[in-house]
Amino acid sequence: MPLPADRLAAAWRDADLTPDAVARLIGDRALSLAASGNRVPALRAARAEDSALAAWVRLLVLGDPVRRDEIDATDDVVAALRDLAIADDDGTNLRPLVTLTPLTRADGRPGWVLSDRAVPGGEPAADHVIGVGPATRTLDAFAVPPEAGERVLDVGTGSGYLAVRAAGRGARVVATDINPRALHLTSIGAALSGVQLDLRRGSLLEPVNGLFDRIVSNPPFVISGTALAYRDGGDGDGLLAQLLRGIGDHLAAGGIAQLLGNWEHHAGEDWRERVGSWVREDLDLWVVQRDVVDPASYVDTWLRDEGSHPGADLDAFERAAGRWLEALAANGVTGIGVGHVTVRRRGDGETGPAWRRLEDAVGPVRYGLAEHVAQVLDSVTSLREGLADDAALLAARLVRAGDVTEVRHHMPGSADPQIIELTQGGGYGRTVRVTTALAAIVGASDGELPLGTLVDAVAALLEVDAGELAAEVLPEIRGLIEAGMLVPA
Incomplete structure (x- = not known):
């Protein structure tokens, strides 16, 4: 007889309960609104269709009770919902107990993970397992995916979304969490998705030994004094620092660790020095600070996240905000950095020496972020190993990345541009101001001719000394390679 998870997975496959089908049913905008707490547009769309898919979406994605006959389920399927504590059954109606997130495995097969239902207007339990939100999807988008057979560690797995996705690629996955309920729900999600996970309870890296080819973590990063296991790190940014200090001990040769994090800003201290001090000097480190949030806005955002709202209880909200802001001020926190961390x-x-790049890249993340990160890491290795000196770089053939475009800014009536910029269409969407000479070299970089030949040609065109031009542009070219705008052929 099929196991409960197998019975449910078969029913959901029959109903086409997949991310694409859900998006077609209720629309991306309605899904986004539902994730932020406004279910009305999504429920209207789902209730307008009479199908098993629509009923499953209402029940488990949107949290709306349905009649048993609406999901067209057998008694075995309903029993599986009860046995796995996914929904209650009173004989006529089904009531959701958790939230379901459909996913698509790398092989195209469907999968599903579970999380606790949101608590509108109320404080979640300390062991609340948060659903698949923007942070998880951001990490999934920027993490370099593993190859089949590689060892992957998911630190603080939560709902298990990243772990299930990695296992679906054929990776051998260890997933840890300090929260027993998170491991319980992840185990059900793995069974539903037909993958094997090695689940271990414990804080950060404590439950693991050995080396991994990929480490991913969306750790509890909120800098506060509360005790919500899914989001609060406690001790300022100390939890992130602890994780980064130990992560190198678990990386295999060529291994990559990627994390999301928040870090404190202090007056008179460069955030780059603070975060950089947490990672061993022999490891490559790339930190992209996506935003810096002032303490008042930070506190307001996360108090609302836990259900506290001035419109519900103004006095309680103001007391909580006051305590939190006083604690940040006592620790000298002037802002909170938010961003991506990659360690290799x-x-x-x-x-050669380890590579370090700690930078600000504010603005919307573009497409192909994981591919961009992988390409940059490969290019950095090429710079360090084969193109370390100027002679080797001048002998190299470079290719302008396909997403790089040039923008020229002219004053009205002027024939010559005052500003020339190279803009990245993918990745972090950087814009770099360049000289006329460098723009010409980048424009001619199609992999056919060595860089030195291009420098000589542009020098002749501009009637400048080729050696002086090389000395001027080579540092800039290294920077463009590190930014992924130029790629060694």
């Missing part, structure tokens, strides 16, 4: 251990045989 060099591969066997790689020499």
Whole structure:
């Protein structure tokens, strides 16, 4: 007889309960609104269709009770919902107990993970398992995916979304969490999705040993003094610091760790020095600070996240905000940085100094972020190993990345541009101001000719000394390679 998870998975496959089908049913905008607490547009769309898919979406994605006959389920399927504590059954109606998030595995097969239902207007339980939200999807989008057979560690797995996705690629996945309920729901999600996970309870890296090819973590990063396991790190940004200090001990040669994090800003201290001090000097480190939030806005955002709202109880909200802001001020916090962290251990045989880039990249993330990160890491290795000196770089053939465009700004009536910018269409969407000479070199970089030949040609065109031009542009070209705008052929 099929196990409960197998019976449910078969029913959901029959109903086409997949991300694409859900999006077609209720629309991306309605889904986004539902994730922020406004279910009305999504429920209207789902209730307008008479199908098993629409009923399953109402029940488990949107949290709306349905009649048993609406999902067209057998008694075995209803029993599986009860056995796995996914929904209650009173004989006529089904009431959701958790939230379901459909996903698509790398092989195209469907999968599903579970999380606790949101608590509108109320404070979630300490062991609340948060659903698949923007942070999880951001990490999924920027993490370099594993190859089949590679070892992956998901630190603080939560609902297990990242772990299930990695296992669906054929990776061998260890997933940890300090929250027993998170591990319980992840185990059900793995069974529903037909993947194997090694689940271990414990804080951060404590439950694991050995080396991994990929480490991902969306750790509890909120800088506060509350005790919500799914989001609050406690001790300022100390939890992130602890994780980064130990992560190199678990990276295999060539292994990559990628995390989301929040870090404190202090007056008189460069945030780059603060975050950079947490990672071993022999490891490559790339930190992209996506935003800096002032303490008042930060506190307001996360108090509302936990259900506290001035319109519901103004006195309680103001007391909580006051305590939180006083604690941040006492610790000298002037702002909170939000961003992406990538750590890489060099591969066997790689020499040269470790690479470090800690930067601000504010603005919307573009498409292809994981591919961009992988390409930049490969290019950095090329710079360090084969293009370390100027002569080697001048002998190299470079290719302008396909998403790079040039923008020229002219004063009215002027034939010559006052500003030339190179803009990245994908990745972090950087814009870099360049000189006329550098723009010409980048424009001619199609992999056919060595860089030195292009420098000589542009120098002749501009009637400048080729050696002086090379000395001027080579540092800039290295920066464009590190930014993914130029790629070694």
